[in-house]
Amino acid sequence: MHKLAPAIAILTSLAAPVLYAQGYPAKPIRLVVGFTPGGGVDINARLLAPKLTEYLGQNVIVENRPGAGTNIANEFVARSAPDGYMLLVNTAAVAINLSLYKKVGYEAKDFTPISVFSQSPNILTVHPSLPVKNVKDLVALAKGKPGALNFSSAGSGTTQHLTGELFKLRTGTSIVHIPYKGSAPSLTALLGGEVEMTFANIPAISSHVKGKRLRALANAGTRRSDQMPDVPTLRESGVNRVEVVVWYGVFAPAATPRDVINTLAGAIGKAARAPDTRQRLIDQGAEPVGNSPDEFSKLLREELTRWAEVVKVSGAKAD
Numbered sequence: 317m318h319k320l321a322p323a324i325a326i327l328t329s330l331a332a333p334v335l336y337a338q339g340y341p342a343k344p345i346r347l348v349v350g351f352t353p354g355g356g357v358d359i360n361a362r363l364l365a366p367k368l369t370e371y372l373g374q375n376v377i378v379e380n381r382p383g384a385g386t387n388i389a390n391e392f393v394a395r396s397a398p399d400g401y402m403l404l405v406n407t408a409a410v411a412i413n414l415s416l417y418k419k420v421g422y423e424a425k426d427f428t429p430i431s432v433f434s435q436s437p438n439i440l441t442v443h444p445s446l447p448v449k450n451v452k453d454l455v456a457l458a459k460g461k462p463g464a465l466n467f468s469s470a471g472s473g474t475t476q477h478l479t480g481e482l483f484k485l486r487t488g489t490s491i492v493h494i495p496y497k498g499s500a501p502s503l504t505a506l507l508g509g510e511v512e513m514t515f516a517n518i519p520a521i522s523s524h525v526k527g528k529r530l531r532a533l534a535n536a537g538t539r540r541s542d543q544m545p546d547v548p549t550l551r552e553s554g555v556n557r558v559e560v561v562v563w564y565g566v567f568a569p570a571a572t573p574r575d576v577i578n579t580l581a582g583a584i585g586k587a588a589r590a591p592d593t594r595q596r597l598i599d600q601g602a603e604p605v606g607n608s609p610d611e612f613s614k615l616l617r618e619e620l621t622r623w624a625e626v627v628k629v630s631g632a633k634a635d
Contacts, residue, residue, distance in 0.1 A: 340400055340576050344375040347405050347566070348393050350386030355470055355499025356436060356517040356602075360564040361405040363596060364433050367587035372579070378405075382497045385413055385473035385634060387420050394426035398569040400576035403430070407562050408619045413473040415624040417634045424620070427567040429612035430577055431584040435563040436602040437537025438479045438515040439547065441524075444531050446512050451534050451553035454513070458489035466492045466511040468502040472634040476502070478623060479515040479536055479560045481630040486555050506530065517562050518543055518601025536560045543601040563605065565612055581609050 345368065347361045361378045368376040381389040386409045396402035404410070404427070413420050440451065448454045458465050469476035472495045484491055494511050496502040499520045506514050507529055518541060524530040534550045535541055538559050550558045566584055568577060587593055588606030597604050626632065
């Protein structure tokens with residue numbers, strides 16, 4: 317039995333009506349992010365925080381605790397009091413790490429999924445000095461120089477890392493993974509020419525692509541983005557089965573009261589649907605979601621199965 321299995325019964329028992337916990341919140345709430353400022357998770361958390369402050373009537377503060385592929389933040393929140401005042405904002409990394417790392421200081425049963433705020437595809441992006449104009453050129457270059465190209469990520473276990481491993485697996489290329497402590501330093505390395513390529517979400521790379529400091533080759537999502545309509549999907553570029561849509565979800569420690577979970581889920585959903593927030597997300601290439609705890613739980617189970625298989629087949633390791 318996989319170590320996420322004990323959590324399933326708890327996850328699927330959560331309801332999603334917009335109810336408000338009596339007396340909650342009575343003090344500030346913290347959104348803990350396992351990355352440095354400036355990346356996709358941090359950007360989403362900082363878009364969400366002021367809307368939650370507005371709806372819940374208490375300050376909502378973003379706290380960055382980067383390192384160990386988000387495991388530092390994950391463990392910190394998992395061990396926090398289950399009272400709704402210390403929450404985790406993360407991607408599928410919270411599930412990926414359970415398969416990727418030999419030992420982590422948390423299990424899936426230590427969290428209660430609340431809601432996915434938004435989602436965004438990863439974009440295969442290269443330094444403009446790299447002599448490639450499309451994915452076909454990149455694959456040919458990588459095959460001609462095995463191990464010579466590097467790709468950066470926001471850390472081992474992130475969707476950027478595993479998207480890169482999937483790309484290598486599907487294209488039969490040997491490209492070296494270089495992990496960083498967040499999307500911002502990962503992109504800084506790419507911008508500075510320390511690495512040749514990365515997979516990053518649209519909110520993090522859009523301004524650099526528009527400024528021609530980076531070149532976007534392909535979208536790892538299921539369809540082209542309205543924000544980057546000229547960038548083909550990997551499937552269109554001849555690389556199949558590398559569809560990765562990055563979701564940004566909010567978790568609470570396990571045993572957080574159900575009425576508190578419902579209050580938070582209702583507020584996150586309302587924030588995702590708010591016209592001003594929705595437009596800001598869309599402008600950055602993200603899609604508002606705001607789903608229910610049950611829907612998020614189902615997604616988490618699917619991600620567990622998917623990424624456990626990717627880690628196994630690709631041989632991905634926590635660098």
